[in-house]
Amino acid sequence: MAEGSDDIQALIGALARLPGLGPRSARRIVLSLIGRKPGQMIQLAELMARVAKNARPCQRCGNISDHDLCTICADPARQTGEICVVQDVADLWALERGRAFRGRYHVLGGTLSALDDIGPEDLGIPRLLSRIAEEQVTEVILALNATVEGQTTAHYIADALPDGLTVTGLAQGVPIGGELDYLDDGTIIAALRARRQF
Numbered sequence: 001m002a003e004g005s006d007d008i009q010a011l012i013g014a015l016a017r018l019p020g021l022g023p024r025s026a027r028r029i030v031l032s033l034i035g036r037k038p039g040q041m042i043q044l045a046e047l048m049a050r051v052a053k054n055a056r057p058c059q060r061c062g063n064i065s066d067h068d069l070c071t072i073c074a075d076p077a078r079q080t081g082e083i084c085v086v087q088d089v090a091d092l093w094a095l096e097r098g099r100a101f102r103g104r105y106h107v108l109g110g111t112l113s114a115l116d117d118i119g120p121e122d123l124g125i126p127r128l129l130s131r132i133a134e135e136q137v138t139e140v141i142l143a144l145n146a147t148v149e150g151q152t153t154a155h156y157i158a159d160a161l162p163d164g165l166t167v168t169g170l171a172q173g174v175p176i177g178g179e180l181d182y183l184d185d186g187t188i189i190a191a192l193r194a195r196r197q198f
Helices: 006-016 023-035 038-054 089-098 125-134 148-160 185-193
Strands: 082-086 104-107 139-142 166-169
Touching (some): 082 089, 089 104
Parallel strands (some): 082 139
């Protein structure tokens, strides 16, 4: 049974390799794109080409931008003295969606891992320490994943920071709307340890 030309099959294969997509989802996307007005598919292709050409890491924080500095680093209102350290750009974008943090970020690009031979220099930790001195930072928020690697990296950074700096981490525990019966044991333990006055 024929399923389109070689180019269509190649496009399906390329999309299927993206995170969160498999062959069926990729096939549905391609068929949907083909079924729309041809101008929409061309516009999408042009946007993808433009992003591929212009997207680069922000020179200061590591966010993705089409300029040397991302919009967060270029915004003088974000000079609050706070830097939030995250593992990757997806974490930065997740925090920005909440619109609760008005400081700046530092994207590590991973976590420390002796097994994978990833050390502090590979993550730009020396660059973070330089930023702290240059930008009059008063608080560093370690917003790393609650995994062994994430917490190891957070402890390493906390130990490397200069004295007199406030170092905080994200609260851990029961999410809003969460039901105890559906939570894992680690989340329940963290919530009990971080309990507060009612």
